[in-house]
Each structure stands twice: as structure tokens, then as C-alpha cells.
Amino acid sequence: MMGVSKIIKATVDAMAVAAKNFAKPERITIYYPYEKLEYVRMRGWIGLWTEKCTSCMLCARICPTNAIKMYLAPNNKRYPGIDYGRCIMCHFCIDVCPTDALYGTGIKELAWYDYKEMIYTPDMEREPPKVQEPYKYVKVAIKYAGGVPKKVKVD
């Protein structure tokens, strides 16, 4: 008899929890193309000023995933090109660059049709990729109020 009352109580409790969540869901879903999470700082696509580059190859040495390959240019210097299939956006190459030839951007929504397109040569590194925004989006952030996460709009 104890077992039966336990089962009934568990069933009623489950329904109560479901009803509570149905009436007031605690979800913080971000409706992605229409809303975007506002990251304050974001390591994204890496750009290159070949004019500043001294071909010291420190970026290629520091790269933890061996994503950087040094391409030979017509002026007999070597410039870094990044394979974004390998790059983990750690920005070590930017930190280590002695002449600030590499610079970071916040471009994080990168997508390619083919893995061959992910291998960037120094020429391709000069200009940041165009970000397409088909939807007008709202910037949102997750804020904690009393231990409960809440989605709020950011200007």
C-alpha cells in the first residue's frame, strides 16, 4: 500500500512540476537569427597587415594547432596564412606578433561551403570576410537576478 501511495504522489508531483513550467517556463532560449547573444569580447577572424610583417614566423611557431602556414610571396618574404579548419581562435599569434601585423576581429559567424575555402592565404587575410545579416536582429544578454538566469535586451 505504501508503494502505491508513493507512485501516486510521484505522478501528481510530476504533473505539478510540468504544469508550473508550462505556466511559467524558465527558459532563456535565444531565437538565433532574430536575436543574438551580446558577447562583450570575442576572439574571431584574424587579419594580417603584410606591410608590417617581418616574416619572423613566431606566429607559426606559437600556433597550438599548426594552423598557420608561411606562404612565399613574390618579394621573397614569407607571410602567414591561416587554415580556419584548424584554427581555434586562441589569438596566440596576435599576442606573440612583435610588430602587430596580425590583428583580431570580433567576426565569429564564419561558414564555408568546402574545407578548401577554409584555408586562407596571406592575400585573403588582408580583408575581413563579409558578414551576411538577412534578419534584423536584437542583441540580448543573459543576466542573473537572484540566481535565476534571465534574458535581457542590450542596446
Next chain:
Amino acid sequence: MDWWSIALSPRLWFFLLMFALSGGVLLTVVWFERKAAARVQMRVGPYHVSPWSGGYLQLLADAFKFIISEPIVPRGAHRVLFVWGPPLFVTLAFGASLLLPLTPELRLIKDPTLLPYGLVFSLVVLLLVSISVVIIGWSANNKFAYIGAAREALLVAAYELPLILSFLAMAVLYGTLNPLEIVNKQSLLVGALWNPLAFLVFIIATAMATARFPFEIADYEGDVATGPYSDYGGIFLVLSFAGGTYYATFSYSFLASLLFLGGWALPGFSAGPWPQDIIGNLILAIWVYVKVAALMFFFAFLRAAMPVLRLDHTLALGWRGLLLLGMAGVVWSVVLRLVGVAP
């Protein structure tokens, strides 16, 4: 037979109302099932197709996709049973509700003396749905489908007798099987309050019979990859798993709304004879549909709240719990009748 009398024939209106309104109710219930489960589990559910309606049109898009996709018959399947299983499923599941009256005037069975047979026959037809599930599972020649069919066959033993017992309890309570009289007797107190045990048994057994959530065992994705319907796609899936089970739920809910929830009994309102009082009869029909929809929304909400029971636990629940509860319901009805307070 002129056109006017054909256009106002109660049978034609019954047919149209059943098809149109049940289709609307079913679409809404499926949408609600997905949205409610998503809401409780802190997801969003269908959204991107028509965000202004909460993704309602996603269902129509899904249905359209299913209907235009190629129906594939696997090589080792029993071709005849494989193809005819889903139509049989949905015909039995929806045909059962066509045997019941929607309002006193709108009904398919014209002869009032045949109405009791219609009520019993609708239950019989509904119980035959499980046989079509077994046919579907056997014909696919797939081990998951086979296991699903075996599970369904085991489950039938667990829910069939309690379902019949709860039906019997209500028949004993009302002392009649005529749905018109049954509804008339519930004008003051509905059957669910007269015999709550039978109502509980009927609800749980319905959830088992139509694979609603705590008992979604024959076609549980985690175990057997949608069970008997594993090899189905396209229009077959619509007729069996994606639509047929909901029609079965609809028919069970319709039966329950007549037996337990008072059917079309609307306090302080009564409709006139059919061709003179169309509006009144339509109001009664919609009132029945409100009750059916409430039951179906409850069954759909179970998906959000419940885990899935194990097969042996379900069989134990059916044989030890529901069977005894159903018997208790019959005894309670007999007691009410003997004391003389029954409606």
C-alpha cells in the same frame, strides 16, 4: 429526393462536422503536444515557420512533406499487409467515432433502436486497432517492428479488460446502452463524478491503448525506433503513426466524453429538431468537441510530464492495478444501482 433535403441531411452534416472539426482538433492537439513539451522542457518547439502563430503552420508543412514524399516498401516486407495496414489502422481508429452520435439529431445510425449497438460496436472497433498495429509490425520484416508488435500484443492484454470493465461499469450505472439516454441521465451529474474509479481506469487504459506518454512502449524511440512503424515513411506514416494514433485518441476521447463527461448535455440549453434548429445543433456539436479537445489536450500534455514506463511495470500495472480498479468500479456501480441512487 430534392437537393435541398440532401444538403440538409443530418448524416451529411454529421460526416462533414466529424471530418472538418476532428481534423482541426487533431492539428491543434499535435501542435499543442509539441509546444507544451517544448515549453516544459525549456525549449521553444516549432517556431520558424510562421512565428506569429507560434509555428502552427509547421504542422501543415510537415504534413505536406510527408504526403509528397515517396512511399517506400522494403524488399523483405509482406507487400499487401505493409500497404494496407495503415489505411486499416486509420479507418478503424476514425470509423469507431462515426458510430456514435454527435448530437441527438446529428448521427450516422438513423434508427434509435440500433444506437446501443453503435456504442458497443465503436468500442469493439477501437479495440481492433491494436490488431492492425500488430499487422503493421509483422509485415515490415524488421526486428524493431517485430519487437514493437510483440510489445503491443502484450499491452493489449493489459489494457483491454480494464477498458471493457470500465465500460461495463458505466453500462450498469446507467442501466442502458443507448447513448441518447446515457447523455440525458448525465444532465445533473456527469458520469465521471458518479463513478470516478471507472473514469480513472478508462483514462489510463486509453493512454495505454493509444501509446500516450507514460505508456509509449510499443513505439518508444529510445528502445525500438518507433516500433511497428519503423519502416514507414511518407503517407504510410501519416496514416499510422503520425495521424492514426491521434485519430484513435480522438475516438477514445469521444467515447469518454459521451460516457463520462456528459456529452452534449449543456445546462439550460436544448436544441430543437434538426432542419429547423441548425444553430442549436451546431452549438451542441461544438460543446461535445470542447470536451473531446479537453481530454485530448490532457493526453497530449502527458508527454511533457511523464517518463516512459518499462514494459513489465506496465503489465503489472494493467493486471494488478487497473483490472482490480475496474472490478471495483463495476462493484461501485452495482452498489449504486442496488441502493437506488443511480441516475
